[in-house]
Amino acid sequence: xxxxxxxxxxxxxxxxxxxxxxxxxxxxxxxxxxxxxxxxxxxxxxxxxxxxxxxxxxxxxxxxxxxxxxxxxxxxxxxxxxxxxxxxxxxxxxxxxxxxxxxxxxxxxxxxxxxxxxxxxxxxxxxxxxxxxxxxxxxxxxxxxxxxxxxxxxxxxxxxxxxxxxxxxxxxxxxxxxxxxxxxxxxxxxxxxxxxxxxxxxxxxxxxx
Numbered sequence: 001x002x003x004x005x006x007x008x009x010x011x012x013x014x015x016x017x018x019x020x021x022x023x024x025x026x027x028x029x030x031x032x033x034x035x036x037x038x039x040x041x042x043x044x045x046x047x048x049x050x051x052x053x054x055x056x057x058x059x060x061x062x063x064x065x066x067x068x069x070x071x072x073x074x075x076x077x078x079x080x081x082x083x084x085x086x087x088x089x090x091x092x093x094x095x096x097x098x099x100x101x102x103x104x105x106x107x108x109x110x111x112x113x114x115x116x117x118x119x120x121x122x123x124x125x126x127x128x129x130x131x132x133x134x135x136x137x138x139x140x141x142x143x144x145x146x147x148x149x150x151x152x153x154x155x156x157x158x159x160x161x162x163x164x165x166x167x168x169x170x171x172x173x174x175x176x177x178x179x180x181x182x183x184x185x186x187x188x189x190x191x192x193x194x195x196x197x198x199x200x201x202x203x204x205x206x207x208x209x
Contacts, residue, residue: 003032003133007103009094009125010038011117012045012080013059014169018177019137020107021066021162022154022187022200028067029158035101036063037074039090039121044080047171054171062168066161083120090120094128103132110136110203112143126205136203140186141177148201151194159187159198 006027010016024034043052076093078086108125109118138146163180172178190199
């Protein structure tokens with residue numbers, strides 16, 4: 001399955017790297033044009049003593065490693081953990097992006113993601129892109145359950161790019177799930193379900209052929 005134009009929706013600065021960094025690396029190798037929309041740089045969540053804009057700086061470095069062009073990055077400034085109250089504004093921004101980019105694949109948080117910001121992006125992406133192919137990416141720490149109905153093989157190089165991108169978030173390395181070892185183990189698990197060495201899992205929300 002080939003995709004010409006892809007829009008990856010990242011509620012916060014590091015979500016797509018964790019959820020679909022390997023697939024993004026693969027899509028770029030396959031000459032897809034990939035756009036990223038980030039909805040918060042999470043200034044309120046920055047550890048004490050670090051610059052409030054450090055996550056923006058780390059995001060730019062991370063997306064550079066994945067191969068995302070700067071002109072293909074859209075940044076919004078919604079307050080972290082308060083997305084539900086901005087639902088309509090987020091919807092309108094997504095509709096505008098859809099008209100501008102005309103994507104044929106949307107990568108969004110899954111339907112079972114329990115974080116309120118992630119769930120808001122999921123719901124509004126369904127409203128905005130109901131006629132598009134939509135895959136929900138996996139973030140195990142936010143998924144009590146997950147429907148891994150889509151598996152994409154990724155190469156060693158794709159996985160290494162994903163891990164290197166995540167490593168750019170030095171301010172977030174205290175999080176238990178942020179290690180390269182965890183990312184590799186998850187890719188091995190999903191690869192075992194896919195008869196490949198490594199894979200990333202997605203919830204197939206909608207397929208438009």
